[in-house]
Amino acid sequence: xxxxxxxEENNTAGVHPLKFTLWLIIISIIMMFAAFTSAxxxxxxxxxxxxxxLPNILLINTVIIALSSVTMQMAHNAAAxxxxxxxxxxxxxxxxxxxxxxxxxxxxxxxxxxxxVFFGGETSNPSGSFMYVLTGVHAFHIITGxxxxxxxxxxxxxxxxxxxxxxxxxxxxxxxxxxxxxxxYLYIFLRLNH
Amino acid sequence: xxxxxxSINKDVxxxxxxxxxxxxxxxFEKYIFSQDHKVIAKQxxxxxxxxxxxxxxxxxIFRLQLGWPEATFTFLEPILGGWIVNGKLDPEFYLxxxxxxxTIMVFFVLTAGLSGTFSNFLIPLQxxxxxxxxGFMNMLSFWIxxxxxxxxxxxxxxxTGPAGGGWTVYPPLSALPQxxxxxxxxxxxxxVSMALFIVSQLLGGVxxxxxxxxxxxxxxxxxxxxxxxxxFFLTAILGLLSFxxxxxxxxxxxxxxSFGTSFYLSDIYIAGEAxxxxxxxxxxxxxxxxxxxxxxxxxxILPTFGIVSxxxxxxxxxPIFGYRAxxxxxxxxxxxxxxxxxxxxxxxxxxxxxxxxxMFLTLIIAVPSAVKVFNWLATLWRGNIRFTAAMMFAIAFVxxxxxxxxxxxxxxxxxxxxxxxxxxxxxxxxxxxMGAAAFFGMFxxxxxxxxxxFGRMMDEKLGYVHFWFTFLSAYLVFMPMHxxxxxxxxxxxxxxTGFNAFNMFADxxxxxxxxxxxxxxxxxxxLFNFVYSIFKGRRATANPWHSNTLEWTTPVNxxxxxxxxxxxxxxxxxxxxxxxxxxxxxxxxxxxxxxxQSSNLPHERDLE
Ligand code: HEM
Ligand SMILES: [Cu+2]
Numbered sequence: 001x002x003x004x005x006x007x008e009e010n011n012t013a014g015v016h017p018l019k020f021t022l023w024l025i026i027i028s029i030i031m032m033f034a035a036f037t038s039a040x041x042x043x044x045x046x047x048x049x050x051x052x053x054l055p056n057i058l059l060i061n062t063v064i065i066a067l068s069s070v071t072m073q074m075a076h077n078a079a080a081x082x083x084x085x086x087x088x089x090x091x092x093x094x095x096x097x098x099x100x101x102x103x104x105x106x107x108x109x110x111x112x113x114x115x116x117v118f119f120g121g122e123t124s125n126p127s128g129s130f131m132y133v134l135t136g137v138h139a140f141h142i143i144t145g146x147x148x149x150x151x152x153x154x155x156x157x158x159x160x161x162x163x164x165x166x167x168x169x170x171x172x173x174x175x176x177x178x179x180x181x182x183x184x185y186l187y188i189f190l191r192l193n194h
Numbered sequence: 195x196x197x198x199x200x201s202i203n204k205d206v207x208x209x210x211x212x213x214x215x216x217x218x219x220x221x222f223e224k225y226i227f228s229q230d231h232k233v234i235a236k237q238x239x240x241x242x243x244x245x246x247x248x249x250x251x252x253x254x255i256f257r258l259q260l261g262w263p264e265a266t267f268t269f270l271e272p273i274l275g276g277w278i279v280n281g282k283l284d285p286e287f288y289l290x291x292x293x294x295x296x297t298i299m300v301f302f303v304l305t306a307g308l309s310g311t312f313s314n315f316l317i318p319l320q321x322x323x324x325x326x327x328x329g330f331m332n333m334l335s336f337w338i339x340x341x342x343x344x345x346x347x348x349x350x351x352x353x354t355g356p357a358g359g360g361w362t363v364y365p366p367l368s369a370l371p372q373x374x375x376x377x378x379x380x381x382x383x384x385x386v387s388m389a390l391f392i393v394s395q396l397l398g399g400v401x402x403x404x405x406x407x408x409x410x411x412x413x414x415x416x417x418x419x420x421x422x423x424x425x426f427f428l429t430a431i432l433g434l435l436s437f438x439x440x441x442x443x444x445x446x447x448x449x450x451x452s453f454g455t456s457f458y459l460s461d462i463y464i465a466g467e468a469x470x471x472x473x474x475x476x477x478x479x480x481x482x483x484x485x486x487x488x489x490x491x492x493x494x495i496l497p498t499f500g501i502v503s504x505x506x507x508x509x510x511x512x513p514i515f516g517y518r519a520x521x522x523x524x525x526x527x528x529x530x531x532x533x534x535x536x537x538x539x540x541x542x543x544x545x546x547x548x549x550x551x552x553m554f555l556t557l558i559i560a561v562p563s564a565v566k567v568f569n570w571l572a573t574l575w576r577g578n579i580r581f582t583a584a585m586m587f588a589i590a591f592v593x594x595x596x597x598x599x600x601x602x603x604x605x606x607x608x609x610x611x612x613x614x615x616x617x618x619x620x621x622x623x624x625x626x627x628m629g630a631a632a633f634f635g636m637f638x639x640x641x642x643x644x645x646x647x648f649g650r651m652m653d654e655k656l657g658y659v660h661f662w663f664t665f666l667s668a669y670l671v672f673m674p675m676h677x678x679x680x681x682x683x684x685x686x687x688x689x690x691t692g693f694n695a696f697n698m699f700a701d702x703x704x705x706x707x708x709x710x711x712x713x714x715x716x717x718x719x720x721l722f723n724f725v726y727s728i729f730k731g732r733r734a735t736a737n738p739w740h741s742n743t744l745e746w747t748t749p750v751n752x753x754x755x756x757x758x759x760x761x762x763x764x765x766x767x768x769x770x771x772x773x774x775x776x777x778x779x780x781x782x783x784x785x786x787x788x789x790x791q792s793s794n795l796p797h798e799r800d801l802e
Contacts, residue, residue, distance in 0.1 A: 017327040017328070020327075020403075020404045020408060021327065021331075024404065025396075028396050028438045029438070031434075031436075031438035032438040032439070032441060035438065035442035035443065036442050039457075039478055039481075039482060042481065043457075043475055048472065049473070050473075119449075119453060120449065120453040120454030122454075122470040125472070126457055126474055127473075129449065133449065
């Protein structure tokens, strides 16, 4: 059963309810990271804080995730102009970039470990643990984004994504941009508070 | 199941018109994995009542211990088994009891049970929608809550006992399994359960907000919404903003417990041995916890603000006094609730200047709270009051809220709080203002909307009996606790007979315990009335209370989709009670001004 929108009957806000829902979910994710980053600041201000260098690869990852936002947007635009094959290609590309980002983050963690910055254990310090938590929880959300992206890709293979059926890819684009923006925030935050 | 299943149920509407008379849903779709908001509301209600009895029962056990510290409780052995050693309650089990009592009551009963029931039931019905924005997410919300419930319930039967660090689960106590047995598996399950619980609340809350914003019927502007909806709406926003923070806090605690991090742990010695953790801060947890914790107490009380406003206006047969002020104060309380959390932490050694800032902000909350109280009283003033069971609970709610709110103002002063913190004075404060008041609001809602939920009436006489026993015992239990608290009697102590200063309170403690047992027993009357009336109650009419809001325009037993025909359009606010010149003493929201010319006010003539 393909559900139609109740919103068509009497939508009082002019935004599709699902899009609205997505924004609310985004707000709750923002609150989570607001909690982490403010805890970081409060804890850092108390001293006994291990300073270490951020892995260099994070900068590359930032570029990759920014690129993936671009390809995502282009995929969206291709769908809007019914350029189906181009859209698919761009979706694959976005997916690939997303995976690359995750691999990059993983390498970042290895670099931290090789610099003796650990998540837990006897020698760990909250400064390092926070680093893992921020990147880890973000990576978890990237995975959810990739799952949704995979779902949009399947739909596009079945010719279900085109200019008259944009909702899926719209939601996906919003979420993906958000995840990119969130990473940008985290990266700048970590750079500044170091 | 297709792609957009996590989506919007327009088909509800069509399905209903097309197959009005032959049902194509099987038992599971209809009653178990239902996406109908009314069924989900009842599921939350049943779960809430179940948890209410569990939580109440736990409190009776620890009240026995507090009331008769020297007695032996061999008769409890059949129920508690190994937790009774030689007739004595295991001290660590006592801590587990208070912890689980608090967790269950605050989260499972007064958050999930209350919002889950009434937001789900009333939002679509009162704003004129066929269902929630996403029936699927709504169903998910209940079933994830159910999983959280199962995990929490299982933890009650662990051989090491459920979590025992208090409902606020402060580390380091909660972080170190070596500290008390409750911090072992019990605490792990507590965290798992709460993580699920938070997900469930977020799914529910997102849905409530979306529905209120997007799916109001024609004419239902935000300023024509019943106050219930405003209250549920703001409650959901508070939850959306604060629960993720608790999630973060819990996640860090999980890492500390299981992955050897030190977010909250530093320089700890257990049995003379130093732990390796360095650099953590236990106060950090308190900040994160109370950033949720304080909004959480308003998540508990706001829905009942709405319910009580609605019931008081209906049963005083008067417009609610100061409708806009009521909305304004709800908004004010919601905003302020995010900037006062540190009043729970006055004794953590925070900078006294910071303490004064939080004290100032805390005391400001008294202003919008007082606005609400005055408006309720003004609505009652010279009303044509009908003392239905729901109305009794609503009026008692106001009384309890005043009694408990006044002590809040005392605690809000940091210099006084330093004396009173962690004494029974705090217990008295929050049980009156939150515990008892929210329970009364919930009962009020159940008695009032029972006819719409089950198509039958609850028995009023039994309702009065239930009310008076509950009301008296609420005051008899919590009023004496103020004295205990002022005398310095600390909370969460298993045994106090070793302290000479407190021995003189033995009688008072027994008295409180007797009142508590009385209050718990009275709930059996409610349970009987509730279950009996579902099957055998007097049949309800479509609008038994002569109320104005839209839910009473549905059939006695509304089906999936709520209105068999078109959704009514709304023309007026929900509080046109006893309007001068009107034929009857109420004019429902869907009656256009053109039909009520005799009672229209000058500015309403244009709308005719
Ligand atoms: C006039 C408004 C209020 C003020 C000024 C106020 C102030 C306070 C203060 C300062 C404390 C901390 C006491 C301590 O631990 O030493 C406290 C505790 C508490 N308050 Fe209030 N309060 C108010 C209203 C409310 C309301 C409306 C609710 C709930 C609906 C509530 C629920 C609680 C709870 C649950 C606690 C104790 C939590 C715990 O430690 O376990 N309060 N209040
Ligand atoms: Cu508070």
